[in-house]
Amino acid sequence: MNEKQSTKQRLLIIRDLLKKYTDEQNELTIRELVDLYYENTEQTVGHKAIRDDLKELAESGLFDVIENHEKNGVEKYYSHQTRLFEIHELRLLIDAVSSAKFITQTETENLVNKLKKLTSYHLAKQLENRILLPAGTKTENKSVRNAINSLHEAIWKQQTIQFQYGKYTIQKDFQLNRNGDYYLVKPYALVWNNEFYYLIGEFVPEGDIRHYRIDRMRNVEVTENTFILDPNFNINHYTQTLFHMYSGEERSIEIEFVNQLLNVVIDRFGLNVNIRPHSEGTFRITTNAVISDGLVRWLLTWGSDAKVLTPPSLVDRMKTEAEKLYKQYQQ
Known part of the structure; x- marks a missing residue:
């Protein structure tokens, strides 16, 4: 960027420098702003011009400029502290993007880098630590987006x-x-x-x-x-009753679990599921669910710690699958 900047262009550059390099913990003096201006534009600018631009930005009411005096009152520090996203909100967004398997690895990195630009350069460094998935778990289908x-x-x-x-x-x-x-x-x-x-x-x-x-x-x-x-x-009803994204008949089911699986059950069926203590070490639930291969396989995950009580058709499917599993290990 070698062309001479107009007054309006210079004002926008000062605004962007404050957004990128300052926050609540990081401030800049006019001298430091002059140096950053040259690094980014290869153009020199005077201290008075910077000071006038800072004043105009602050008085505009459109851009937050914080002026802070040193204890001895000699030098002033300036910063921009208002952000659309808090740092913890950006962490959530970055972790969501990083853990989404339907986004390719390349697109993940591009999105994360864009999200980092929503905060200052210094705060963005705190976002380096994020969720990482094992190699090969991200989709390779670039047309998903x-x-x-x-x-x-x-x-x-x-x-x-x-x-x-x-x-x-x-x-x-x-x-x-x-x-x-x-x-x-x-x-x-x-x-x-x-x-x-x-x-x-x-x-x-x-x-x-x-x-x-x-x-x-x-x-x-x-x-x-x-x-x-x-x-x-009813889209909400469909998504709530659809289990493991398998199709099948929706029925009322009753299952008995050992107490150690309480939080697993709540994670799967939600807090509104009907839970009743049964014996000293078990509880029972009643809910509506799609009777599917997905449900059967999920229940088999817990072995003898989960027992289907109703409906009889699901009980029979559990018996059949358990018998197949037993015979497989007998061979």
Whole structure:
């Protein structure tokens, strides 16, 4: 930046220097601002010009400028301390981005670097310590961000979408379902579940509600066809009863757990689940849930510490799976 700066441009540069290099713990003198101005623009500026700009920024009421005197009253320090995000809020956002498996590693780093710019240079150093996922857990699908944006737009405008859908093979190759034929769906909502984004929508050919993991969607296209949302569909009810993102029949279930699993149960079913003490070492819950492979497998995780009481159909499925597991280890 070698061209001579106008007065208005200089004012904006001073504002940006205060935003980047100052905060509640870090202040700058006019002399230091002069030096930073030269480092960033390769232009010299006088102390009086800086002082006038600081005064104009402070009097504008549009930008916070804090003036602080040294104890001896000789030198003044200036800082900008008002931020849209507090440091702990930026930590939450950065950890959310870092732990999201549907964002590629490259996009994660780009987003984190942008979030750091929302605070001062000095405070941004405190954000270096963040959640790190094991290598290979982030998606490699670079089109996810574009798909999410297209899906939000389609939901807002109530336009049908079409896309290809697939899964990985044992060779770790991505294989499209239905020989690559497109799915036609009325998009209802996006859900973030178990660290992945899902689309909930109506599968047009059959008229039933389904869910799709967005990182497994390919070539998402928004069509010109519009639709009207089913007034009887309750998105909150659907997401609450959907267990492990598997489909199935919703039923009332009763399960007995050992007391050590109380917090595990609350984490899974929420604080509103009906919990009743049973014996000295167990408790029982009653709730509505989708009877699915996901539910069965989750219950088997806890072995004999969890026992299904009702409905009989779920009890039978648990017995069948437990018997299969036993026979597998007998071979």
